[in-house]
Amino acid sequence: MSLELNINAAIKTAMLAKAEADLRALRAIKAAILIVKTSEGAGADLTEADESKLLQKLAKQRKDSLEIFRQQNREDLAKKEEEELEVIERYLPKQMSEDELRAEITAIIASTGASSPADMGKVMGVASKQLAGKADGKAISALVKELLAK
Structure with missing residues (x-):
């Protein structure tokens, strides 16, 4: 199953469970997928490598934001970034030790x-x-x- 289908199913599950943090992260992933698909041309499917790059980019953005928020003592914002990062990492391939x-x-x-x-x-x-x-x-x-x- 493609990442997009997995994300759509997970969004429905998160909506039913009223899991706000999961929903925020999943919607961010879905938005990034839609941006990539529409920028490459109508109906372009993402390869597994493209999906992986996209998720890594989103995870890196969250890590960078998390670092900045912690430096500025904004734990409220850092917590949100951390929650979203956890959700994004669920869809990333296993990282090497x-x-x-x-x-x-x-x-x-x-x-x-x-x-x-x-x-x-x-x-x-x-x-x-x-x-x-x-x-x-x-x-x-x-x-x-x-x-x-x-």
Whole structure:
């Protein structure tokens, strides 16, 4: 079942359960899907990769907003962002653990022949493509930097 159909069904369930936080997040996902579908042309279906990118973008927006609200001591707004983030993460593919990520990046470094921090761009290019949707870009970057510094 496509993400759009899953979201529509979840919206109905959330409406019946009167789950406001779920409903806010689900409607945001649905709005983002509609924007993408209409911008690419009428009737364009999203691929699984497109859906994953869209959800990651929404999750990143929520994380960034959450960080800003916490810095400004706005716990009321931070709580809303956190609730929405939890709902969005339910639809994201499972993220890699740090150990799995470390193993993957170590293999990528070995295959690219990178040996110093100057080779970070080469490693990041390969890692970003291979690990898209499986790990956060910031986590990948930090781990690549750490491993190349050794």
